[in-house]
Amino acid sequence: MKARLAAILAVVLVLAVAAAASAAVTCPALNLDLDKKSIDMGMTYAGEDIKVAGEAPAGSQVAVLLISKDNPPLQLSRKGKVALFWMSVKQLDACNLPFLYQLYSSGPLTQIASPALVKELSLGYPTLESQLVAKCTKGEATADDSDVLFKGFIQLKEEAGLYGIHENKLTVGPDGRFEQAVTLSDRVPEGTYFVKAFAFKDGQLVASGTREVTTQKVGLSKWLVKTAKDNGTFYGLMAVTVALGAGLGIGAIFRKGAAH
Amino acid sequence: MLSVFLPVAGVSINAFLILGLGGLVGFLSGLFGVGGGFLLTPLLMMIGIPPAVAAASDSNQIVAASASGALGHYRLGNVDMKMGLVILAGGLAGGTIGVQAVKVLRQMGNFDFVIKAVYVLVLGLVGSAMFIESMSALRRAKGNVVAPKDIARTSAAAAAPTTGLTRFFHSLPLQSEFAASGLRTSMLFPFGIGLTVGFLAAIMGVGGGFIMVPAMIYIIGMPTVMAIGTDLFQIVLTSANVTLQQAMYNHTVDIVLALLLLCGSTLGAQVGVRMTKVLRGEQIRILLSAIVLVVMIKLLFDLLTTPSNLIGLVAAKGGH
Numbered sequence: 112m113k114a115r116l117a118a119i120l121a122v123v124l125v126l127a128v129a130a131a132a133s134a135a136v137t138c139p140a141l142n143l144d145l146d147k148k149s150i151d152m153g154m155t156y157a158g159e160d161i162k163v164a165g166e167a168p169a170g171s172q173v174a175v176l177l178i179s180k181d182n183p184p185l186q187l188s189r190k191g192k193v194a195l196f197w198m199s200v201k202q203l204d205a206c207n208l209p210f211l212y213q214l215y216s217s218g219p220l221t222q223i224a225s226p227a228l229v230k231e232l233s234l235g236y237p238t239l240e241s242q243l244v245a246k247c248t249k250g251e252a253t254a255d256d257s258d259v260l261f262k263g264f265i266q267l268k269e270e271a272g273l274y275g276i277h278e279n280k281l282t283v284g285p286d287g288r289f290e291q292a293v294t295l296s297d298r299v300p301e302g303t304y305f306v307k308a309f310a311f312k313d314g315q316l317v318a319s320g321t322r323e324v325t326t327q328k329v330g331l332s333k334w335l336v337k338t339a340k341d342n343g344t345f346y347g348l349m350a351v352t353v354a355l356g357a358g359l360g361i362g363a364i365f366r367k368g369a370a371h
Numbered sequence: 372m373l374s375v376f377l378p379v380a381g382v383s384i385n386a387f388l389i390l391g392l393g394g395l396v397g398f399l400s401g402l403f404g405v406g407g408g409f410l411l412t413p414l415l416m417m418i419g420i421p422p423a424v425a426a427a428s429d430s431n432q433i434v435a436a437s438a439s440g441a442l443g444h445y446r447l448g449n450v451d452m453k454m455g456l457v458i459l460a461g462g463l464a465g466g467t468i469g470v471q472a473v474k475v476l477r478q479m480g481n482f483d484f485v486i487k488a489v490y491v492l493v494l495g496l497v498g499s500a501m502f503i504e505s506m507s508a509l510r511r512a513k514g515n516v517v518a519p520k521d522i523a524r525t526s527a528a529a530a531a532p533t534t535g536l537t538r539f540f541h542s543l544p545l546q547s548e549f550a551a552s553g554l555r556t557s558m559l560f561p562f563g564i565g566l567t568v569g570f571l572a573a574i575m576g577v578g579g580g581f582i583m584v585p586a587m588i589y590i591i592g593m594p595t596v597m598a599i600g601t602d603l604f605q606i607v608l609t610s611a612n613v614t615l616q617q618a619m620y621n622h623t624v625d626i627v628l629a630l631l632l633l634c635g636s637t638l639g640a641q642v643g644v645r646m647t648k649v650l651r652g653e654q655i656r657i658l659l660s661a662i663v664l665v666v667m668i669k670l671l672f673d674l675l676t677t678p679s680n681l682i683g684l685v686a687a688k689g690g691h
Contacts, residue, residue, distance in 0.1 A: 154627070156407070157374040157383040190681050196674040199683070247631045265684020271419065297376065297383035305407055332378040337377055339622045346620025350626050351611045356565035358438030358607075365443065 122332060142166040143320035144306050148293065151329040157298035158272070161324060167287040167310035170316050172216070172223035174234060177291040179180045180303040180323075186248070189259060189266075201250025205264050207242045211299055212274045215291050217281045219260075225314040232309060235276060236265060273297040303329050379625035380424040386631055388418060393432060393635025399644020400433075401440040402638065402650075403584060403659045405601060408433060411632075420628065421682065428628040433610040435633035438601045438642045443644035444600030450553035451601045454593070457558050458583070459605040465628065466609075469570040491674070493571065497585050498581035504589070509655035525676035552593045552601075553598020561591055580606055581663055588656070595652035601649035 147160040167173050184204040191200035216223060220235045230238050243264075245257045268274035273296050283289045293306065303325050310318040328336055339346045373386045392414055398406035402591035408429050444450050540560035548555050564586050568579045580602055585600035618624045647655060 142482050154376050154378075154379075155374065156376040165476065186687050187684060190678050190683065196680055197676070200426065259681055263680050297374075298381065300381055326376060328378060330441050332376060335378045335626060339618065339624065339626075343619040343622055344615075346622075346626070347615040349481075349625065349627060349683065350618055350624050351434055352612050353626065354434035354536045354609070354614070354629065355438050355607075356638050357630070357633050358435035358640075359442055359639065361435075362442035364400075365641040 116331055123270075124225065125343075133165075138316050139168075139202060141308050141310055141318035141320045142318035143306070143322055145306055145324060147323050148322070149322055150324060152301065152326055152332055153328075153330050154332050156332070160292040161297045161306065162290065162292050163306055163308065164290045165288070165308050165320065167283060167289065167308075168287065168312065171283060171287055171310035171317060172218050173221065173281055173289050174214065174216040174220070174309045174311070175285050175289075175291050175293060176215075176234070176305075176307045176309075177213040177295065178233075178272060178307065179299070180305060180306050181248050181266040182207070182209050183306075184246070185210075185262065185264070185285060187264065189256070201252075201256075202248045203256060203260050204246040204248055205260055206244040206246060208239055208264065211296065212239070212268070213277070213293055213302060214275070215277045215281045217279070217283045217289070217367075219278050220276075223314070224309070224311045224316070228311070228314070228316055232307075262265045271298050284338055295324070295326070339361065357363050375627065375631070377424075377625050378626045379419050379438070379518070379526070379623065380428075380628055382421075383419065383421050384420075384628075385645045389628065389631040390635040393436075393632035394639035395635075396632075397436045397636030397639025397641075398433075398602070398643040398646075399639075399662070400436045400580075401443060402642035402655065403580075403643075403662075404648050407436070407580075409638075410662075415628075418447065420625075421623075423621060424625050424628070427621060427623035428612070429595055430610045430613040430617060431525065431624050431629035431637050432632035434607060434614055435629075436636035437606040437610060439601055440640040440644055441600065441603040441607050443641055444596070444603055444647075447596070447600070447644070447648075448551070449596045449647075450604045451455075451593070451597055452604065453547070454561055454587075454591075454600040455551045455555075457605040458565035458587075458601070459608060461562035461567075462569035462579070462583075463565075464562075464604065465566035465569025466508055466568075467569075470571070478545070486640070487511075489571070491667055491671050492544040493582060494663050497582060498660045498663035498667055499658050501585050502664065502671030505653045505656040505660060509657065512653060513650065527658075535688040554592060554599050556591070564590055582657070584659070597653075598646050599647065600683045 143163065143165040146164075147159070150156075150159050161177070164174055165173070165175075183204040183364060185208070187203050187205055188198050188199040189201045189203055193200065214220075214234060216234075220224075220229055224232070224234065229235055230241070233239065233242070240257075240261045243257055243261055245260045247256060272294070274295075281291045287310070295304065303323055305321055305323060307321045308319065309316060313321060327333075335346075338349075374383045374384045375386045375389075392411065393541060398409045399407045399410070408426075411432075412422075412429050413426050415429065416422050420428075441450060540557045540563075541555075543557035543559050545553060545558040548556050549561075566584075567584045568586055571579060571582055581604050583605075584598050587593045588595055591598075593601070616626060650658075
């Protein structure tokens with residue numbers, strides 16, 4: 112009898128834990144639409160604005176996050192002073208940070224979501240900093256590596272238009288409808304990117320939705336990248352021939368011009 | 372604003388900005404006989420081109436700019452083919468030894484410091500020596516004191532005085548006539564210069580035109596415009612080789628970037644070549660020395676002042 116009771120209690124406990132876990136990651140779906148799901152990177156590609164439209168429960172605060180799916184480590188160097196001179200003194204790999212991170216919200220993150228949710232949903236730079244793993248690949252690791260690396264990393268990414276926190280930029284109507292253009296930088300590689308939207312009420316998550324956007328090179332752009340990778344010798348000879356032709360051709364045009 | 376997507380670099384850039392940068396570097400190439408990589412690669416990195424792509428595509432555009440400049444100089448009779456081939460042979464040997472030296476230095480650690488210190492030292496010495504010599508040559512010219520041998524050469528040319536090193540090489544075997552330059556010396560002499568500059572160029576990660584031209588003028592004793600034309604001729608071959616190697620092994624040549632750069636640089640090079648007809652040898656040398664000294668001061672400034680960001684992308688070496 113005791114054994115049967117223990118088994119029932121164990122099953123109830125497992126189900127309770129599973130229900131709690133599921134409650135932490137799922138919530139009512141948020142209606143979310145993107146004006147494009149696939150972006151072609153042709154010769155005139157210069158980045159793209161994606162129009163995100165959604166409908167959150169009335170009275171919600173909303174955050175929209177554009178984030179990369181694949182996030183390989185980034186190799187960086189740290190400068191230090193040796194005698195009088197500043198130079199690269201070590202190399203560090205920045206791991207566990209997204210390649211692209213653009214966040215738009217209808218209010219300050221700390222006010223619209225609870226600290227636990229901000230952390231769980233990876234919202235804001237402090238959360239990213241806590242996720243960073245800095246690996247020293249060359250030189251001697253020091254205690255401040257992570258701190259210096261993160262500040263410098265954010266500066267580099269913001270300058271390249273790959274990172275940004277845009278608090279108070281998103282406007283939500285009284286009926287919960289919102290529309291926001293999110294910028295996909297021209298510096299992103301081919302791949303998959305997520306657009307995530309979160310609706311909060313009283314600091315709690317009340318709805319969320321995720322959509323995917325893919326980018327791919329097309330036409331001449333695709334052929335050049337493929338040839339450069341798969342047939343380097345042909346590509347190199349083509350590059351040299353074109354350069355020689357252009358150099359000598361323009362030289363000849365100048366001679367004709369000078370002769371007249 | 373006309374933006375163009377650079378497929379290998381993976382960035383979108385204003386086409387006119389690239390054309391302008393190419394034009395500037397082509398002008399310097401035609402005027403001074405330097406590839407301009409020591410200026411262009413950092414400039415491309417500054418506008419957001421990944422370092423490895425900047426260095427490799429820079430080599431590709433140098434093929435065009437130097438071919439255009441070399442053809443212009445060839446027509447003006449400013450290319451000493453024989454001298455160029457001997458220097459090229461020395462440069463290839465020096466470059467090969469230099470690449471091995473780089474490997475050893477990297478294993479020893481702190482290679483960055485060595486490279487930057489060599490840059491500041493070499494640029495400082497070359498720039499200062501050339502500036503001082505050119506200024507005194509200009510003063511002599513203003514006083515109408517012109518050496519007879521200068522008159523015999525092209526109007527833009529100015530020869531350096533015969534040095535002890537020149538006399539030493541005159542006594543060595545393999546003596547040969549370099550008619551175009553009006554010199555008779557041992558083939559070992561230009562080969563040795565090529566070897567030394569090729570070695571230094573490999574250590575510094577550049578083609579070495581800004582060292583080679585002063586070396587041709589001051590050590591070998593070639594007329595200024597002959598040194599410029601001959602250097603451009605050998606740069607065509609070395610940069611074509613680098614482009615091919617980069618495309619085969621690193622896949623970092625962006626042909627669209629190179630095309631835009633070379634459109635600007637080939638036009639700029641022709642303007643530069645024509646400027647050599649307007650400017651005298653010593654005036655060209657003053658301008659080149661000023662540019663070399665400005666780059667040296669910028670490098671020294673960067674070494675001494677606290678950078679705005681202590682973190683940077685890991686850069687690739689290369690270029691010309």
